[in-house]
Amino acid sequence: MRSVFAFPAGERAETVASLDRHLPAQRDPWTVEGNLYIEIDDEQTGYLFSDWDSDDVAALEAAVGHRPTWAVQIDISGRIDGTREVHRLVELLLENGGVATDDYSAHPWTLQEIKSGALNGGLGFFDFRAHRELHHELPE
Template sequence: MRSVFVYPHLDQVGTVAVLDALSPGQNAPWLVEGVLYCWLESEDEYLYQGWEPDGVEHLTVTIGHRPDWAIEIEVSGRVDGTEQLRRLVLTLLEHGGVVTDDYSDHAWTAGEIRSHARHEGLTFFDFRGSYNRLI
């Protein structure tokens, strides 16, 4: 599984309502577009488990505080999932916020995702570019 963490400016209730509308009758996880598995993660559970301290610090500085919840979205390795993920993330960031992915320490904004901005040579959720760096 490949994953991203979305830190929307929309509150938890509003974010859950968006996910409920996109995945009627199914939550924990929400299944969106048949390929995206979404969970509400809180800091007291697993939100920063496995994170490097520098990554948490960078996120905290970027947002202005350490978020105590996020939406984790996992994409199965059996599908590309890029377009579905972009649509969902842009929906969740409609009111602002950032998203982090498995491939960089950058906190991506909706504007950066829409414009295909690059950070250290990678775009948002650039698993192909990351893989190509390894070979």
């Protein structure tokens, strides 16, 4: 499983309502075609940041302007590429601002960066192929 965390601007309730609207009749988790599993995570009752490197949390805090208290966690099945699905979902979640992170870089990605195909350290957002090549990893 690969993961993406979205930190949408606005209130948690607004994000939940948006997910309910776009992915009706489901929750805990919401799913996209049985390949993306979407949940809200937080530090108080969940595991948000429990296994994050402190430098990655600091970069996120700098990008957002404060330490986020919750996030949308998107787990992506290894059975699919997932790039198109992740990009569509993140575009929906960040349409009013915020950032997203992925398993491949510590960079907090804005929607503008994601849409433009910007690179950070030679990687784009959710760029598992380039990450594999840079680190000489075997395919998942």
